[in-house]
Amino acid sequence: DTAVSQTPKYLVTQMGNDKSIKCEQNLGHDTMYWYKQDSKKFLKIMFSYNNKELIINETVPNRFSPKSPDKAHLNLHINSLELGDSAVYFCASSQGYGGETQYFGPGTRLLVL
């Protein structure tokens, strides 16, 4: 049983396209997150959702938009993809917020050509 799952695992696309990455957690957690691991290997928070409300929104371009149809899902939509969007995107979840242990998905490797 995969606790936090992401699809697709790999995504290769052209500049200017719009794409989505899906994330699902079966842990019953209240908060979900999206992180980006760039070419320098830093993992940086992008968004978090708690009870279907956006809690934090780091300074990411508004081409990125998180969408949560329910507590178990947090999808990431990216419009007008750029070369610099190439990275590994990780979804995570935690029981509550504020210092809770987060559990990560396997990552989605996005390559923009």
Add this chain to the structure above:
Amino acid sequence: DQQVKQNSPSLSVQEGRISILNCDYTNSMFDYFLWYKKYPAEGPTFLISISSIKDKNEDGRFTVFLNKSAKHLSLHIVPSQPGDSAVYFCAASLGLYSGGGADGLTFGKGTHLIIQP
């Protein structure tokens, strides 16, 4: 402005010996610290955590030490095993005791631990 720093990009240790991974942080408001292990092409896996009110937490072969005055934490693995070869990330969080809202984790850049037979 890295708030969490892991200054050793890699560390090589003989099997059976102790592995010590270090992490420094600059934000004194961090009150919850975690270590994650990551294999290639997989997501980070939670290993062990410690809150700011403790100075040590132990779980099997893994022990995390926190020195708040030095803003330093370390992960000890003893004895080291071949399966421990991975990248280890130190992470810090606000809000466990500060009552803040949801915050993401702030990660270090990772240390690649190599266990040699």
